[in-house]
Amino acid sequence: MKQIWQVCLKDLKVELRSRIVIFQVLPFAVLTIILFAFAFEADRAALRDYAPGLFWVTVLLATFLFVLRSFSIEVEAGAIQSLRLSAVKPQYIFFGKALALFIGMFILEVILGVATFFLYDVSVESPSLLIVSAILTTAAIASAATLYGILSANLKARETILPLLMLPVLIPVFLGAIRAFDDALGAVAVNGWAWLSVLGVFAFIYAVFGSFAFGEILEEVE
Amino acid sequence: MNLSTGSYRTKILGLVMAASFIALIIFAFWVSPNDDQQGGAVRLLYIHVPLAISTYVCYIACGIASLVFLIKKKIWWDYIALSTAEIGTIFCGLTLLTGAIWGRPIWNTWWEWGDVRLVTTLILFLLFLGYLALRAMPSSNPNANVRRAAVVAIVATIDIPIINRSVEWWQNRTLHQRSTLVELKIEDWTFFTLVLGFLAFGLLIIWLTIHRFRVAWLAGEIDSLETELALKKRLEESNI
Amino acid sequence: MSYIGYVLAGWLSTFLAFATYIFFVLRRGRSYSAKVPEARRRWIDSGSENKGSNND
Amino acid sequence: MLTSNQALELDSAVVLFGQFPALSGVDLNVNQGEIVMISGPNGAGKTTLLCLLAGLVSMSFGKGEVQGIDLASRDKSELYKRVGLVSNNTMLYEDLTVLENLNFFYNLFLSASSPSNWTKRSKAKKKSNVNNAQDHLENEASNTSKELNKKRVTSKEEINERLKDTLEYIKLPRDSWKLPIRKLSTGQKRRVVLALQILRRPRLWLLDEPHAGLDEQGRNLLDETLKNATQKGATVVLASHEIDRATQLADRRLELKGGRF
Numbered sequence: 022m023k024q025i026w027q028v029c030l031k032d033l034k035v036e037l038r039s040r041i042v043i044f045q046v047l048p049f050a051v052l053t054i055i056l057f058a059f060a061f062e063a064d065r066a067a068l069r070d071y072a073p074g075l076f077w078v079t080v081l082l083a084t085f086l087f088v089l090r091s092f093s094i095e096v097e098a099g100a101i102q103s104l105r106l107s108a109v110k111p112q113y114i115f116f117g118k119a120l121a122l123f124i125g126m127f128i129l130e131v132i133l134g135v136a137t138f139f140l141y142d143v144s145v146e147s148p149s150l151l152i153v154s155a156i157l158t159t160a161a162i163a164s165a166a167t168l169y170g171i172l173s174a175n176l177k178a179r180e181t182i183l184p185l186l187m188l189p190v191l192i193p194v195f196l197g198a199i200r201a202f203d204d205a206l207g208a209v210a211v212n213g214w215a216w217l218s219v220l221g222v223f224a225f226i227y228a229v230f231g232s233f234a235f236g237e238i239l240e241e242v243e
Numbered sequence: 244m245n246l247s248t249g250s251y252r253t254k255i256l257g258l259v260m261a262a263s264f265i266a267l268i269i270f271a272f273w274v275s276p277n278d279d280q281q282g283g284a285v286r287l288l289y290i291h292v293p294l295a296i297s298t299y300v301c302y303i304a305c306g307i308a309s310l311v312f313l314i315k316k317k318i319w320w321d322y323i324a325l326s327t328a329e330i331g332t333i334f335c336g337l338t339l340l341t342g343a344i345w346g347r348p349i350w351n352t353w354w355e356w357g358d359v360r361l362v363t364t365l366i367l368f369l370l371f372l373g374y375l376a377l378r379a380m381p382s383s384n385p386n387a388n389v390r391r392a393a394v395v396a397i398v399a400t401i402d403i404p405i406i407n408r409s410v411e412w413w414q415n416r417t418l419h420q421r422s423t424l425v426e427l428k429i430e431d432w433t434f435f436t437l438v439l440g441f442l443a444f445g446l447l448i449i450w451l452t453i454h455r456f457r458v459a460w461l462a463g464e465i466d467s468l469e470t471e472l473a474l475k476k477r478l479e480e481s482n483i
Numbered sequence: 484m485s486y487i488g489y490v491l492a493g494w495l496s497t498f499l500a501f502a503t504y505i506f507f508v509l510r511r512g513r514s515y516s517a518k519v520p521e522a523r524r525r526w527i528d529s530g531s532e533n534k535g536s537n538n539d
Numbered sequence: 540m541l542t543s544n545q546a547l548e549l550d551s552a553v554v555l556f557g558q559f560p561a562l563s564g565v566d567l568n569v570n571q572g573e574i575v576m577i578s579g580p581n582g583a584g585k586t587t588l589l590c591l592l593a594g595l596v597s598m599s600f601g602k603g604e605v606q607g608i609d610l611a612s613r614d615k616s617e618l619y620k621r622v623g624l625v626s627n628n629t630m631l632y633e634d635l636t637v638l639e640n641l642n643f644f645y646n647l648f649l650s651a652s653s654p655s656n657w658t659k660r661s662k663a664k665k666k667s668n669v670n671n672a673q674d675h676l677e678n679e680a681s682n683t684s685k686e687l688n689k690k691r692v693t694s695k696e697e698i699n700e701r702l703k704d705t706l707e708y709i710k711l712p713r714d715s716w717k718l719p720i721r722k723l724s725t726g727q728k729r730r731v732v733l734a735l736q737i738l739r740r741p742r743l744w745l746l747d748e749p750h751a752g753l754d755e756q757g758r759n760l761l762d763e764t765l766k767n768a769t770q771k772g773a774t775v776v777l778a779s780h781e782i783d784r785a786t787q788l789a790d791r792r793l794e795l796k797g798g799r800f
Contacts, residue, residue: 023650031632031643038634038719098720099628102595103644103735106630108619108651168398172391178380185376186395189369190402193409200413219409226401234394237313240597241387248512250526268494282485287493294497333504337497344493348486385557386597447501454508457526461515464523469558477563481797 024109028117029124035094036125042087047129050083051136058140068141070209073202076137077158077195083129084162084191085184088170091122096175101242111236115167119228123163130155146207150214154201157217161194161224168231171238194223248457253450260446267443270436278433284348289436291341293444294334295364299403300448301331302367306400309393318463319456321389324396326455328374330448335368359411366406370399385466546571546743546774547592552601554587554798561587563798564601574765574775576785579795585778586627588795589745592776593624606742620652623741625749629728633721637711637731640720641702645738649698705734709760725752730760737764744768746777750784762788 036042057075061067068075095101104114134155137143145151169187173179197216204213249257271289278285305327312320342361343353355361374395382388516524549567553560562584569575577585590596592605594615603610608618624630631640706716709730715723720731729752736744744765750758765775765788778795779785786792793800 024647027643027647027650031635034639035632035634094632094634098633099626099630100632102624102626102628103630104647105595106593106619106622106624107644107648108616109647110616110651113651168394172394176380176382182373182377182380186373189366189373190398192366193402193405196409196413216412219405219412223405226405230398230401234397237390238387238394241384241390245521246513246516248509248516248526253526271494277485283490284486286490290494290497330504333500337500340496341493344489344496348489383557451505451508454505454512457524458508458512458515461512461519461524464519465515466558468519470555470560473558474553474560474563477560477797478799479797481563481799 024113025117025120028104028109028114029120032091032094032118032121033124036090036121039094041090042125042129046083046086046090047132049086050079050129050133053079053082054133054136054140065142069143072137072141072143073199073206073208075141076133076202077198079133080126080130080162081188081191081195083133084126084166085187087122087125087129088166088187089180089183091118091167092170092174092179096242101174101239105239111239112232114239115171115232115235116228118170119163119167119231122167123159126159126163127155130159143206143208145205147205147213150201151205154198154205154213154217154220157220157224158194158198158201161220161227162191164224164227164231165190165194168227168234171235171242175242193219197223248454248461253453256446256450256453260443260450263439263443263446267436267439270432270439275432275436281349284345285433287341287345289440291338291345292437293440294338294341295360296441297444297448298331298334298338298364298367301327301334302371302403303400305331305371305396309396309400313390313393313397318389319460321393322456322459322463323452324393325378325459326452328371328378328396329455330451332368332371332375335364335371338364339368359407362410362413363403363407366410367399367403370402374399544571545569546573547605547776548603549591550602552591552603553599554584554591554596555599556587560599560798562591565795565799567793567800569774569776571774572769572772573791574769574777574789576789576792577776577778577795578780578782578785578792579778583795584798585795586747587798589624589626589747589776589778592743593622593745594618595624616651620648621742623736623739623744625729625732625736625744625746627747629720629732631720631728631731631735634719636719637706637716637723638702640731641706641735641738642698644735645702646698648739701738702734705737708737709734710756726754726757729753730757733761733764740768740773742773744773744775744777746775746779748779749777750779750781758784 054075057079058068061071095104138145166187169183169190172186173183176182197219200209200211201213201216201220203209204211267289271286275286275289277283281288305324308320308324308327312318312324339361342364346355347353374392377395378388378392380388546569547567548569549565551564551566552562553564554562565584565588567588577588579585587596591598591603591610594605594610598610605618606621608615608621610618612618631644635643711727711730711734715727720728723731729749733749746765749761753761765777769775777785777789782792
């Protein structure tokens with residue numbers, strides 16, 4: 022448990038030092054939100070209706086950049102080899118990195134959410150549903166993304182293969198997150214709470230399977 | 244020199260398969276009647292439905308083979324996974340295509356987002372395109388690539404029910420024929436033709452998988468021959 | 484028969500795809516076989532045959 | 540199986556990278572406390588050999604045992620606890636400072652190898668039951684883990700103290716301690732990597748071109764460190780081009796060529 026926390030803190034610390042996510046990924050996400058507004062010709066009603074979908078598309082794009090970053094620090098100077106040589110169980114590395122990704126993504130979502138709130142003029146009807154579904158979705162995305170991050174970590178074409186592998190897998194999460202937000206924001210009359218089960222199951226399966234598969238793949242990373 | 248990937252048994256299998264496809268064509272076009280509602284378009288279902296079922300059979304086989312490969316580390320399992328994934332993806336593409344062709348006259352649209360099975364199949368298609376793209380990547384470490392691919396295939400297979408469930412909830416309505424076999428009263432010959440379709444496609448899966456497996460096997464053998472050669476060269480290098 | 488155009492389009496495209504795929508698999512098999520000694524191709528029967536091509 | 544004074548053994552080990560055999564049948568026997576130097580032209584497989592011994596690369600054919608652990612075993616954590624690899628790469632986080640890197644990896648190593656986890660202990664027991672001949676190794680291992688356990692009890696301040704002592708020892712200027720690795724010179728990076736291994740106190744040192752990029756002072760320091768380590772029973776395998784320098788240090792020199800000795 023302590024090792025998970027150590028790996029997670031390390032990831033966050035590297036991020037705070039290099040500031041790639043803060044100065045590049047976050048502005049990119051906000052920019053995407055703004056571009057969507059242009060695409061919808063600043064139609065307030067449409068933006069309000071589709072805010073959940075647009076928000077989560079943006080998050081998925083940001084996740085992709087985030088994960089690339091999270092694993093490029095590992096392979097940059099071969100630090101992942103030192104991680105292995107520290108005799109840490111691969112599962113702990115998986116959970117550590119997933120946790121760091123979760124925390125980073127969640128902060129990004131909060132900032133992006135505030136931007137969406139002001140730019141798209143949405144209103145929140147059920148804050149608790151909003152927060153719970155965001156947490157579950159982020160957990161699901163973070164665990165799946167960590168698995169696909171290590172999968173593509175030292176492939177030459179990782180920037181192109183990673184979205185191709187990761188985005189289709191995240192579609193169920195994406196659908197669930199949108200529906201839950203639809204309900205929470207009062208955009209569409211659906212039962213958002215029911216979707217939490219899909220998000221939860223997805224997060225659980227990926228956390229469990231990912232932690233085992235991570236070791237399989239870590240062994241082959243050079 | 245005999246260069247074919249076929250053997251005596253696969254040839255017989257191939258002949259039976261060819262015969263069953265010819266029979267399928269005869270039954271589908273001449274023996275079976277028009278449907279009351281769909282008219283002649285029902286004849287598309289004789290390939291569309293077996294194609295769809297075959298897709299799922301192939302993908303599930305791929306997932307299972309990948310799992311066994313990760314546990315047992317025997318490369319044959321990987322060959323099976325690769326073969327079934329490739330064949331399944333062809334079936335999947337054709338399922339989508341014939342579905343679209345069928346949907347045009349019957350639903351009056353090429354594509355219907357409200358349909359669960361359609362959308363699920365599309366996502367599956369994308370998942371396995373990713374898998375094949377990963378496999379097609381040149382790699383300095385084939386060993387690692389094979390393991391990565393196995394993980395991707397297992398994830399994709401586990402995802403089938405999740406995707407299905409989530410798409411179903413997402414659009415809580417479906418245009419698809421809900422178990423046509425049970426609800427509608429199907430003419431005897433229609434039913435028989437469908438069964439014949441399943442049989443023909445089942446044989447096709449087996450026949451194709453055997454041949455594709457052998458191609459993968461040959462590629463593996465070529466690799467190991469090259470390795471032996473390289474090893475020999477390397478040893479000579481060290482003896483100088 | 485109604486919708487005959489659609490039906491034929493569906494069937495033909497399917498069989499065309501199968502034929503193309505089978506053709507390429509068999510051809511690849513042949514070109515690879517040439518590089519591998521017979522002893523390492525387990526499925527080869529001892530009898531001498533010439534062609535094993537099939538169609539659907 | 541290893542005899543009591545053997546540190547590692549390779550039996551016709553072959554390592555393939557795709558179709559390329561980086562190692563084409565290596566037989567190697569190293570005794571405890573020995574310093575072995577491996578030389579050879581570029582592409583002879585020196586780096587691969589060291590990675591193989593560290594458990595980072597897996598063998599395609601052949602057998603091998605390092606510090607009583609079979610190289611083919613799936614869980615390599617016991618092996619990782621006993622080897623220290625100094626490679627051409629820094630294997631550190633470029634954005635973190637010297638102290639942060641050392642702190643992270645050292646603490647991680649300590650918590651990963653602490654025997655507080657009872658499953659690990661029972662596993663070790665099982666192993667020793669199977670291999671009575673290896674009891675001495677197990678004893679040694681439990682000794683080191685006891686030692687580690689003691690370390691684990693030590694406070695953060697003590698770990699910091701230890702880090703500082705080590706950095707002083709390798710003579711890394713104080714003002715660079717808080718610089719990110721990215722900003723250090725090659726020689727300084729080497730010293731940091733060395734410091735991490737000194738902290739970890741491996742039973743088996745594996746060094747890839749350790750003298751490259753170091754100044755005279757650094758080289759002397761390195762030689763001294765390795766000699767000290769062997770006196771305490773550790774074993775050293777190093778790959779080097781600088782034959783003069785390394786032969787002074789090494790007990791034995793082996794020539795690797797075409798992936799073989």
